[in-house]
Amino acid sequence: KNQVEQSPQSLIILEGKNCTLQCNYTVSPFSNLRWYKQDTGRGPVSLTIMTFSENTKSNGRYTATLDADTKQSSLHITASQLSDSASYICVVTPISGGYNKLIFGAGTRLAVHP
């Protein structure tokens, strides 16, 4: 069964600190893996997208890594800001022929405190 599991479920850090969020998946084969940021009361917004052949992608202070051998991805946030407080969702697109149904993780809820 295709699954995406994220850890930790929630995280609290102080402003200016770094943090790393984890995503483990069993989806195989897959075409891409994305990280979304979802602010409270808003829809998810794409941060990074990596194909199965890529192992790192950056977007400002956000850096995603992908290890296709261990089926793990991580999202590293550098020098956190209060505005980074949100849920971060890992999403994997399986290759299934025709249209592709995204497999969503449950997300990690990050709170950045001053």
Added chain:
Amino acid sequence: EAGVAQSPRYKIIEKRQSVAFWCNPISGHATLYWYQQILGQGPKLLIQFQNNGVVDDSQLPKDRFSAERLKGVDSTLKIQPAKLEDSAVYLCASSLDVEGTEQFFGPGTRLTVL
């Protein structure tokens, strides 16, 4: 470029009542998705349209949920009658192609069923 529009943003109803949500996708996007996101979980696909045809509605509770996209542009999702467990955020997303290479999400409608 205007994003995905949804209305209303919030809705509170009593169980057994009916409710309808509206979504207007990004102009030119052929594929439209409705997701249900229960608090603390990732989005779950309810239905996917390609233009005005249904691609996938396997997880839509058809005894109470219905959706249409008559002219292949905007869409409505209806719940009749609502149950307590329908309390969730209903997200609409759109993508340029049926493969869903990049999905853009609207702000969502938060439904509370009392």
